[in-house]
Amino acid sequence: MPRKSRKNADATAPLAVKRNVFDVGAYVRLSAEDRKHKGDSIETQQSIISAYIAEHPDLELRETYIDNGLSGQSFERPAFLRMLEDLENGKINCCVTKDLSRLGRNAIDTGYYIEKHFPTHGIRYIAVNDDYDSADGNSGGIMVSLKNMINEAFALEIGRKVRTTKQMNIRNGYFIGRIPPYGYLKSQADGHKLVPDEYASVIVRRMFEMAASGHNVREILDWINGEEIPTPRRYFHSLGLTTEKEINGHIHWNKGGVYSILHNRVYCGDMIQGKGKTRSYVLERIPQSDWVITENTHEGIVSHELFAEVQKLWDKPGGKTSSKYSNPSTENIFLRKVFCGHCGYAMRRTRTGETQYNIKCDTRFYYSHDDCTLVSINENDLKEKLLESLREKSHLFAKYQSFEEVTAKADNSSKIELQNIQTELDRNNRLLKGLYESLVCGDITNTEYKDLKDSYQAKIASLTERGKKLWNDERNKNQLKLERSKAVNDLQSVQSTADLSAALINKLVDKILVYEGKRVEIQFKLSDETEGAA
Numbered sequence: 001m002p003r004k005s006r007k008n009a010d011a012t013a014p015l016a017v018k019r020n021v022f023d024v025g026a027y028v029r030l031s032a033e034d035r036k037h038k039g040d041s042i043e044t045q046q047s048i049i050s051a052y053i054a055e056h057p058d059l060e061l062r063e064t065y066i067d068n069g070l071s072g073q074s075f076e077r078p079a080f081l082r083m084l085e086d087l088e089n090g091k092i093n094c095c096v097t098k099d100l101s102r103l104g105r106n107a108i109d110t111g112y113y114i115e116k117h118f119p120t121h122g123i124r125y126i127a128v129n130d131d132y133d134s135a136d137g138n139s140g141g142i143m144v145s146l147k148n149m150i151n152e153a154f155a156l157e158i159g160r161k162v163r164t165t166k167q168m169n170i171r172n173g174y175f176i177g178r179i180p181p182y183g184y185l186k187s188q189a190d191g192h193k194l195v196p197d198e199y200a201s202v203i204v205r206r207m208f209e210m211a212a213s214g215h216n217v218r219e220i221l222d223w224i225n226g227e228e229i230p231t232p233r234r235y236f237h238s239l240g241l242t243t244e245k246e247i248n249g250h251i252h253w254n255k256g257g258v259y260s261i262l263h264n265r266v267y268c269g270d271m272i273q274g275k276g277k278t279r280s281y282v283l284e285r286i287p288q289s290d291w292v293i294t295e296n297t298h299e300g301i302v303s304h305e306l307f308a309e310v311q312k313l314w315d316k317p318g319g320k321t322s323s324k325y326s327n328p329s330t331e332n333i334f335l336r337k338v339f340c341g342h343c344g345y346a347m348r349r350t351r352t353g354e355t356q357y358n359i360k361c362d363t364r365f366y367y368s369h370d371d372c373t374l375v376s377i378n379e380n381d382l383k384e385k386l387l388e389s390l391r392e393k394s395h396l397f398a399k400y401q402s403f404e405e406v407t408a409k410a411d412n413s414s415k416i417e418l419q420n421i422q423t424e425l426d427r428n429n430r431l432l433k434g435l436y437e438s439l440v441c442g443d444i445t446n447t448e449y450k451d452l453k454d455s456y457q458a459k460i461a462s463l464t465e466r467g468k469k470l471w472n473d474e475r476n477k478n479q480l481k482l483e484r485s486k487a488v489n490d491l492q493s494v495q496s497t498a499d500l501s502a503a504l505i506n507k508l509v510d511k512i513l514v515y516e517g518k519r520v521e522i523q524f525k526l527s528d529e530t531e532g533a534a
């Protein structure tokens with residue numbers, strides 16, 4: 001039955017089953033880049049769409065909207081805007097394009113209409129060559145890749161918005177951390193506001209009072225650990241604010257904890273934020289001059305006067321002691337790497353001479369003599385030991401590298417397979433895309449079309465699966481190789497203890513354990529793999 005007469009036939013035959021017919025707007029777009037692709041001419045797009053509509057009785061073409069980018073209107077897309085209007089006023093309720101790329105100018109644009117605009121306005125959308133139909137629940141696999149592209153682009157956008165909001169909150173003096181400073185809780189009503197914690201604020205105030213009346217850090221620690229007052233981490237854990245992992249170690253308060261409280265302006269009611277930022281998992285310290293300070297944002301636990309008094313009496317850690325030496329202290333290259341082999345706590349570095357530093361376990365000194373034994377090592381001795389150990393390791397790393405070269409040939413097979421898969425995928429995608437056009441031109445029959453389409457799609461799915469797996473394996477392998485070769489290069493650059501740097505140690509060393517009698521155990525980051533190869 002010719003399509004044009006269908007409506008009339010319905011009207012004159014009241015007993016006919018009423019069909020749900022969609023009023024279609026065909027959207028055709030040509031952009032400047034399309035000159036290269038012959039298949040995308042306005043005429044081709046139009047004929048593919050009308051052939052598709054002719055085949056689907058539930059679709060009726062109402063209007064064709066054409067944006068011809070070659071005539072310089074591509075940015076504004078007047079026809080597209082007119083189509084949106086018609087979709088809004090109900091003239092049409094279905095949009096059909098030749099493929100997804102015709103709808104929007106990029107993945108985000110396209111994604112917005114498919115994922116947001118059309119569904120919320122109850123509009124059906126069909127992309128003929130991509131086999132996409134929003135009325136069809138499990139539409140085409142091509143959507144997966146489009147979705148990924150859209151999600152990535154949206155994630156970037158959201159990430160940027162979150163960062164901007166965070167900066168704004170910092171400037172407004174809102175508290176933006178996850179865990180409040182010890183002595184405070186986040187307000188129940190407003191998570192950006194700090195309120196004094198009934199229990200911990202008393203501890204903080206007492207610490208300030210002790211400091212102001214001349215007690216030293218040792219005496220404050222004796223009191224606080226003697227009373228068995230839980231450390232901030234443990235206290236927050238008991239309130240359910242921190243995870244099990246975050247409280248490991250640290251049963252007792254230590255010197256650093258007391259210092260950081262007594263120097264923190266937050267306790268007299270001012271907000272100081274933006275002290276550090278995390279970039280690629282590494283916390284960078286921001287210079288004090290760039291901190292964002294907002295005064296009187298919350299109730300102080302101590303007065304400004306008491307705070308100022310304590311600052312006068314208490315210099316920064318290391319500040320006073322280092323002044324007895326003529327040179328400034330050197331960088332601590334073992335920061336957060338050296339631990340006591342007996343009690344497991346991080347060991348502390350102290351200056352004992354103009355160029356002399358000791359690294360020792362404080363547990364015995366600050367807590368109780370029963371808690372640990374005397375563990376201490378001279379920093380230069382530790383450097384020597386590390387250097388010696390690194391030299392030994394470099395043989396292993398070198399051995400590993402040659403071992404890897406031998407096995408490199410085997411790696412090539414997966415690269416070749418990946419290339420083959422890509423070629424096959426391209427071929428099948430091309431065939432699939434051209435299929436509908438072949439049907440429209442009468443080169444193949446309907447049955448042939450359906451059979452071929454099914455077989456191409458199945459082939460593409462299985463190739464994609466295999467390719468993904470190979471690609472992931474390959475990427476992991478390359479990553480590992482890169483890390484190893486970097487480590488080997490770094491090792492070869494180390495000739496004397498003077499070449500040891502915090503960055504290098506951080507890259508190569510996981511942990512250094514020091515035992516009684518200056519015995520040292522170095523745990524390398526790459527040790528397991530190299531040992532296997534040696």
Ligand SMILES: [Zn+2]
Pocket residue numbers: 340341342343344345361362363364372373375
């Ligand atoms: Zn110890």
